Amino acid sequence: MLAGKQILLIIGGGIAAYKSLDLIRRLRDQGATVVPVLTKAAEEFVTPLSASALAAQKVYRDLFNLTDEAEMGHIELSRAADLVVVAPATADLMAKMANGHANDLASTLLMATDKRVLIAPAMNVRMWGHRATQRNLAQLQGDGVLVVGPNDGNMACGEFGPGRMAEVPEIIAAVGAALGDGPLRGRHVLVTSGPTHEPIDPVRYIANRSSGAQGTALAAALRDLGARVTFVTGPASVPPPTGVDVVRVETAAQMAAAVTAALPADVAVFAAAVADWRVDNASDSKMKKTADALPSLRFAENPDILATVSQMTQGRPPLVVGFAAETDDVVANATAKRTRKGCDWIVANDVSPATGIMGGSDNAVVLISDDGPEEWPRLPKTEVARRLAARIADALGAV
Ligand code: C5P
Numbered sequence: 194m195l196a197g198k199q200i201l202l203i204i205g206g207g208i209a210a211y212k213s214l215d216l217i218r219r220l221r222d223q224g225a226t227v228v229p230v231l232t233k234a235a236e237e238f239v240t241p242l243s244a245s246a247l248a249a250q251k252v253y254r255d256l257f258n259l260t261d262e263a264e265m266g267h268i269e270l271s272r273a274a275d276l277v278v279v280a281p282a283t284a285d286l287m288a289k290m291a292n293g294h295a296n297d298l299a300s301t302l303l304m305a306t307d308k309r310v311l312i313a314p315a316m317n318v319r320m321w322g323h324r325a326t327q328r329n330l331a332q333l334q335g336d337g338v339l340v341v342g343p344n345d346g347n348m349a350c351g352e353f354g355p356g357r358m359a360e361v362p363e364i365i366a367a368v369g370a371a372l373g374d375g376p377l378r379g380r381h382v383l384v385t386s387g388p389t390h391e392p393i394d395p396v397r398y399i400a401n402r403s404s405g406a407q408g409t410a411l412a413a414a415l416r417d418l419g420a421r422v423t424f425v426t427g428p429a430s431v432p433p434p435t436g437v438d439v440v441r442v443e444t445a446a447q448m449a450a451a452v453t454a455a456l457p458a459d460v461a462v463f464a465a466a467v468a469d470w471r472v473d474n475a476s477d478s479k480m481k482k483t484a485d486a487l488p489s490l491r492f493a494e495n496p497d498i499l500a501t502v503s504q505m506t507q508g509r510p511p512l513v514v515g516f517a518a519e520t521d522d523v524v525a526n527a528t529a530k531r532t533r534k535g536c537d538w539i540v541a542n543d544v545s546p547a548t549g550i551m552g553g554s555d556n557a558v559v560l561i562s563d564d565g566p567e568e569w570p571r572l573p574k575t576e577v578a579r580r581l582a583a584r585i586a587d588a589l590g591a592v
Contacts, residue, residue: 195220195224195368195369195372195374196223196224196225197224198224198225198372199226199273199274199275200226200228200274200368201228201230201270201271201273201277201278202216202217202229202278202280203230203277203278203279203286203299203302204232204235204239204244204280204281205232205279205280205281205283205285206232206236206285207234207238207281207283207315207358208238208349209281209315209349209358210235210238211239212281212358212360213239213280214243214244215361216361216364216365217229217244217247218247219361219362219365220365221247221248221249223369225368226250227248228248228250228251228253228270229245229248229250229253230252230253230270230298230302231252231254232297232299233254233297236254241254253267253298254298255298256297256298267302270302271301271302271303271306272305272308274306275308276308276310276371276372277302277306277308277310278310278311278313278364278368279299279303279310279311279313280313280315280358280364281313281314281315281316281358282312282314283314283316284316284321284329286312287330288326288329289303290329291336292329309337309339309371309436310338311338311340311367311371312339312340313340313341313342313343313358313359313364313367314330314340314342315342315343315357315358316343317348317350317352318348318353318354318355319352322354335432336435337434337435337436339367339371339417341359341364341366341367342357342358344358344359344360367417370417370418371417374419375419376418376419376589377415377418377582377586378420380419380420380460380589381421381422381423381457381459382412382415382420382421382422382458382460382461382585383422383423383452383455383458383461383462383510384408384412384415384422384423384424384437384461384464385408385425385426385427385452385462385463385465385467386407386408386411386412386424386425386426386427386429386464387403387405387427387428387429387465388402388403388405388428388429388466388468389401389428389443389444389467389468389495390443390444390468391444391445391470391471391475391495392443392471392475393476393490394478394479395476395477395478395479396479397479397480399468399471399472401466402466402551403429403465403466403552404429404430404551404552405429405431405465406429406552406574407464407516407574408424408426408462409424409432409433410575410577410578411464411578411581411582412424412433412434414575414578414582415460415462415582415585416434416437418583420460422434422436422437422438423437423458424437424439424440425440425455425465426439426440426442426465427465427466427467428441428443440455444468444471445467445471445495445496445498446471446496448467449495449496449498452498452502456508456510457508459510459511459512459589460510460511460514461514462585463499463502463514463516464516465498466518468495469494469495470492470494470495471492471493471495472490472491472492473492473493474490499513499534499536500533500534500536503536504535512537512538512588512589513537513538514536514537514539514540514581515534515539515540516539516540516541517530517531517539517540517542518542518544518551519541519542519543519544521545523541523542523559524541524559524561524566526541527566528561537562537563538560538562539560539561540558540560540561540581541559541560542556542557542558542559554574555571555574556571556574556577557569557570557571557572560581560584
């Protein structure tokens with residue numbers, strides 16, 4: 194699966210480093226060449242000799258090593274690989290990466306590389322939950338760094354919770370996906386996301402509270418499974434993922450046009466919170482406040498993009514997925530919506546203010562398909578995205 198690929202493996206200084214030795218072996222089993230780099234702290238946990246013997250490669254450790262630099266400069270080392278993997282990625286390494294430090298070989302390589310970077314964080318549960326680490330994580334994800342894990346579980350420090358490094362097979366799967374080798378390789382996926390803005394006049398508009406977080410996470414998860422993703426986004430408050438084709442729109446009408454232009458697709462996922470109505474009598478110039486009368490807005494219905502695509506007689510994507518943001522009778526309303534619109538799946542969620550879902554980082558969804566409703570636990574939006582992307586890949590395999 195990874196034949197001919199070269200992986201630069203940066204091993205950070207944490208107890209999970211012992212798993213990285215196994216990772217070297219398993220990556221080589223898949224046909225990859227692994228070039229290990231050890232941080233100073235990593236050498237407290239695993240020896241350079243072990244890493245070198247398992248990789249059957251020279252191990253790099255120092256930024257200022259004249260022999261290494263003469264053989265292969267650190268810039269070249271950072272570029273020769275197809276992918277850079279950091280495992281374990283400690284809190285300290287993540288902080289360095291997020292802030293652009295380059296004060297040892299590992300951080301310098303990470304700054305100098307022009308390749309994608311995949312990190313497998315591993316640390317104490319409180320260090321993982323610390324605001325600084327979460328801030329750094331968000332920064333790194335925003336910068337396009339891929340992340341696998343951490344998992345929940347018992348930790349070497351005796352605590353329980355998120356912080357365990359992802360297991361070796363999970364890291365291998367993430368490596369495959371990062372190298373475009375995932376189950377959606379060769380597939381085109383269309384994702385809509387974010388709110389729309391419907392102008393009232395050149396300075397005012399009608400909007401909604403969608404942040405675009407779920408659609409963005411979904412596009413990233415589909416990309417990570419190897420899909421070519423067209424991401425049609427309204428003015429969201431989170432940045433679009435890297436490695437996808439971004440089409441920015443503002444209004445529902447523009448979104449409808451962008452979706453049509455992006456077809457054909459193997460899958461279309463409509464996660465955008467599209468305004469149902471636009472202002473039909475929007476003014477070309479700023480409306481003035483007058484003493485005698487309040488402005489009167491006349492509304493017109495927007496095109497229903499999901500229904501239109503679901504009901505295409507020619508060129509309909511084989512799998513069409515809609516979202517349903519509801520505040521009451523979630524399953525009943527969403528089930529009816531699925532039938533009315535004609536999509537294959539509906540991902541329903543309760544967006545009542547008390548749930549904190551709209552604009553928040555978690556989601557609790559019910560997936561409604563031909564098989565009926567399937568309730569998922571409340572999960573981070575990134576995890577909902579990962580599971581949904583995996584389901585999409587499964588379904589496409591069966592199409
Ligand atoms: O009808 P409602 O807005 O609740 O349906 C939600 C689903 O329909 C979402 O998947 C949304 O992206 C999609 N939609 C659309 N075009 C519209 C309105 C909603 O694609 N004009």
